[in-house]
Amino acid sequence: MNIDLTETWLLGDVEIPGRLVLAPMAGVSVQAFRRQGRRYGAGLVCSEMVSVAGIQHGNERTLGYLRVASDEHPLAIQIFGSDPAAMAEATRMVAAAGADIVDINFGCPVRKVTKTGAGASMLADPDQACRLVEAVAGASPLPVSVKMRRGVENGSRACLELGPRLVAAGARSLTLHPRSAKQMYTGTADHSLTAELVSLVDVPVIASGDVTSRARAQTVLATTGAAAVMVGRAAQGNPWALREIMGDETEPTREEVVAELLLFMRETVRELGEHRSFGFLKKFYGWYLGRGRFPRAFKQELVQLPTLAEVEQRLLAAAPGARFVLERLLDEAPDPQDEVLLDSLPISLYGGG
Numbered sequence: 288m289n290i291d292l293t294e295t296w297l298l299g300d301v302e303i304p305g306r307l308v309l310a311p312m313a314g315v316s317v318q319a320f321r322r323q324g325r326r327y328g329a330g331l332v333c334s335e336m337v338s339v340a341g342i343q344h345g346n347e348r349t350l351g352y353l354r355v356a357s358d359e360h361p362l363a364i365q366i367f368g369s370d371p372a373a374m375a376e377a378t379r380m381v382a383a384a385g386a387d388i389v390d391i392n393f394g395c396p397v398r399k400v401t402k403t404g405a406g407a408s409m410l411a412d413p414d415q416a417c418r419l420v421e422a423v424a425g426a427s428p429l430p431v432s433v434k435m436r437r438g439v440e441n442g443s444r445a446c447l448e449l450g451p452r453l454v455a456a457g458a459r460s461l462t463l464h465p466r467s468a469k470q471m472y473t474g475t476a477d478h479s480l481t482a483e484l485v486s487l488v489d490v491p492v493i494a495s496g497d498v499t500s501r502a503r504a505q506t507v508l509a510t511t512g513a514a515a516v517m518v519g520r521a522a523q524g525n526p527w528a529l530r531e532i533m534g535d536e537t538e539p540t541r542e543e544v545v546a547e548l549l550l551f552m553r554e555t556v557r558e559l560g561e562h563r564s565f566g567f568l569k570k571f572y573g574w575y576l577g578r579g580r581f582p583r584a585f586k587q588e589l590v591q592l593p594t595l596a597e598v599e600q601r602l603l604a605a606a607p608g609a610r611f612v613l614e615r616l617l618d619e620a621p622d623p624q625d626e627v628l629l630d631s632l633p634i635s636l637y638g639g640g
């Protein structure tokens with residue numbers, strides 16, 4: 288079995304240069320993560336779920352999620368909400384922000400989201416789910432996609448009934464993570480449902496869940512007929528998993544690992560500011576430095592350092608050659624000024640218009 292993952296496919300009218308998609312992950316999918324994903328072979332990247340209510344209220348942190356850099360395209364921005372009119376308004380903002388695709392979240396199982404009638408709760412309310420997709424598709428100059436789970440309850444097959452209806456309502460692609468909302472991340476993703484969904488709809492389906500290697504990606508693509516596979520947890524602090532899935536098995540050197548982490552830290556500080564980045568970055572130390580790359584105690588040491596400058600120094604002391612790799616990465620990166628700044632968005636974004 289040898290499926291070509293570099294093949295281009297169409298999501299609506301957007302060309303996706305490859306059959307590997309980087310998953311949206313709340314608390315992870317910052318710009319630095321998405322850019323890195325593109326560099327390491329993802330044909331499409333996605334923002335984390337963005338609250339429509341937050342956009343409506345001009346919440347500064349929420350609006351920050353709408354920042355798009357020039358080297359991220361094609362990029363989907365994912366929104367979640369429960370009110371069709373607010374979803375439509377947010378869709379216009381997402382398009383103005385420079386996204387290529389608007390993705391709707393019907394998969395989030397977290398109670399804080401489902402109790403508002405958003406996320407995975409939509410899997411149990413197909414009529415409302417269709418109304419939301421219609422509202423977004425009606426407002427969107429961009430193709431609309433939907434990401435969902437198999438259903439709310441264990442063993443549910445709700446996605447198979449809902450999927451075709453969402454397509455009729457205007458979805459140009461469906462991503463399926465075939466676990467139930469109840470399951471959260473336990474058990475395994477049952478991609479036999481993905482295969483069934485593919486046979487029921489005439490839009491590309493993206494298969495999400497437990498794709499961690501090239502072998503697994505090939506099997507999922509071959510057995511489901513999906514247009515692409517989506518990779519989430521395996522890529523956390525590990526862009527080399529994406530490279531391996533695309534066919535390059537080279538293991539990163541310690542210097543490369545440290546250089547990518549340092550670049551990630553710097554870009555995150557630029558995006559979130561020093562204060563927010565300090566806590567945000569802690570989970571990434573283990574993700575980058577684990578997998579047998581550095582001793583466990585090293586990560587423990589980093590999370591206890593009081594400033595990011597000290598973390599950076601300590602990392603460079605552990606792998607001095609990383610400095611040169613980092614210089615090369617910085618040279619290759621586009622000018623950060625290229626990104627669409629919030630100032631250029633419609634004034635109503637700030638709730639003041």
Ligand SMILES: Cc1cc2nc3c(=O)[nH]c(=O)nc-3n(C[C@H](O)[C@H](O)[C@H](O)COP(=O)(O)O)c2cc1C
Nearest residue numbers: 310311312313335336434464495496497518519520
């Ligand atoms: C930390 C974390 C945050 C996530 N946040 C989102 C999200 O914002 N939107 C979404 O559609 N899925 C989200 N997911 C689900 C992933 O996109 C993906 O469907 C799931 O992790 C299964 O894929 P994997 O086995 O490759 O990780 C999240 C998953 C994780 C682990």
